[in-house]
Amino acid sequence: MFLRLDGRPCLVVGAGTIAAPKIESLLRAGGVVTVVAPRASERVMQRAENSEITWFQREFTDADVAGYFLVIAATDIQAVNHRVAEASRAAGILCNSVDDPPDCDFFYPSVVRRGDLQIAISTAGKSPALSQQLREEIDEMLAHDAGVWLDQVGETRLRVLKAYPAGEERKAALHQLARRESCDPQACPVQQTLDRLLAKDGSR
Ligand SMILES: C[C@@]1(CC(=O)O)c2cc3[nH]c(cc4nc(cc5[nH]c(cc(n2)[C@H]1CCC(=O)O)[C@@](C)(CC(=O)O)[C@@H]5CCC(=O)O)C(CC(=O)O)=C4CCC(=O)O)c(CCC(=O)O)c3CC(=O)O
Numbered sequence: 001m002f003l004r005l006d007g008r009p010c011l012v013v014g015a016g017t018i019a020a021p022k023i024e025s026l027l028r029a030g031g032v033v034t035v036v037a038p039r040a041s042e043r044v045m046q047r048a049e050n051s052e053i054t055w056f057q058r059e060f061t062d063a064d065v066a067g068y069f070l071v072i073a074a075t076d077i078q079a080v081n082h083r084v085a086e087a088s089r090a091a092g093i094l095c096n097s098v099d100d101p102p103d104c105d106f107f108y109p110s111v112v113r114r115g116d117l118q119i120a121i122s123t124a125g126k127s128p129a130l131s132q133q134l135r136e137e138i139d140e141m142l143a144h145d146a147g148v149w150l151d152q153v154g155e156t157r158l159r160v161l162k163a164y165p166a167g168e169e170r171k172a173a174l175h176q177l178a179r180r181e182s183c184d185p186q187a188c189p190v191q192q193t194l195d196r197l198l199a200k201d202g203s204r
C-alpha cells in the first residue's frame with residue numbers, strides 16, 4: 001500500500017538522526033508534520049524555522065497523539081517510544097516505532113525511485129540491512145529513464161482507455177504498452193493502432 005498523505009496531520013516524537021529522514025519522507029508524501037522533542041537536529045530546526053513543520057520543544061505526553069492521522073515514535077528512549085505506541089493504539093492511530101518492530105503498525109521500506117515509479121522493499125523488520133542492500137542492487141538494474149518511460153506509458157494508457165471499450169482487446173493493448181520494447185513512440189504498436197483508431201474517429 002502506498003499512502004497519499006496530502007494535508008494529513010502527522011506526529012513525530014523525537015527529532016534526532018533517525019527521526020529526520022522520517023520527517024522528510026512524510027513531507028514528501030504531503031503530510032502536515034508536527035514534532036515533539038526537547039532537542040532537534042540541525043535539519044529539523046531549519047524546517048521549523050521555515051514553518052515547514054511545527055516543533056514543540058518539550059517531552060512527549062500521552063495527550064499529544066490526539067487528532068493525528070499517524071504517529072512515528074523516534075526517540076532514543078525505548079520506554080518513551082513504547083508509550084507513544086501505546087497511546088496511539090489506544091486512540092486508534094497508526095504508529096511506527098523506530099526501535100521496536102512488534103510495536104509497528106507499518107514499516108518504512110527501502111525505496112528505489114524513478115519519478116512516479118517506486119519500488120519498495122521491506123523485510124517486516126527482520127533485516128533492514130538486507131532491504132538496503134536489495135535497494136542498491138535493484139537501483140543498479142533499473143533503467144535510469146524508467147520514470148520518463150512510465151510518464152509516456154501513463155499518457156498513452158489514457159488514450160487507450162478512451163479509444164477502446166472495456167474488454168479483452170483493451171487489456172491486451174495495455175499489456176502490450178507496458179512492454180519495454182513499446183517505449184519508443186515511433187516503434188510502439190499501441191501508438192500506431194491508436195493513431196489509426198483516432199484517425200478513423202475524430203471524436204475519440
Ligand atoms: C522495523 C523498522 C522500523 C522503521 O523504521 O520503520 C526498522 C527498525 C530498525 N532498524 C534498525 C537498524 C538499521 N536500520 C537501517 C536502515 C533502514 N531501516 C529502515 C526501516 C526499518 N528499520 C523498519 C523495517 C524495514 C524492513 O524490515 O525492511 C529502512 C529500510 C527505511 C528507512 O528507515 O527509511 C532503512 C534503509 C533505507 C535505505 O538505505 O534504503 C540500518 C542500515 C544502516 O543504518 O546502515 C540498520 C543497521 C543494520 C540492521 O540492523 O540491519 C534497528 C536496530 C537499531 C539498533 O538497535 O541499533 C531497528 C529496530 C529493531 O530491529 O529492533
Ligand SMILES: NC(=O)C1=CN([C@@H]2O[C@H](COP(=O)(O)OP(=O)(O)OC[C@H]3O[C@@H](n4cnc5c(N)ncnc54)[C@H](O)[C@@H]3O)[C@@H](O)[C@H]2O)C=CC1
Pocket residue numbers: 013014015016017018019036037038039040041058059060074075076077078080098099128
Ligand atoms: N529505524 C531505524 O532504521 C533505526 C532505528 N534506530 C533506533 O532509533 C532510535 C533513535 O536514535 P537517534 O535518532 O540516533 O537518537 P538521537 O539521540 O539523535 O535523537 C533522539 C531524539 O529523541 C528525543 N527525545 C528524547 N526523549 C524524549 C521524550 N521524552 N519526548 C520526546 N522526545 C524525546 C530527543 O530530544 C532527540 O530529538 C534509537 O533508539 C535506535 O534504537 C537506530 C538505527 C536505525
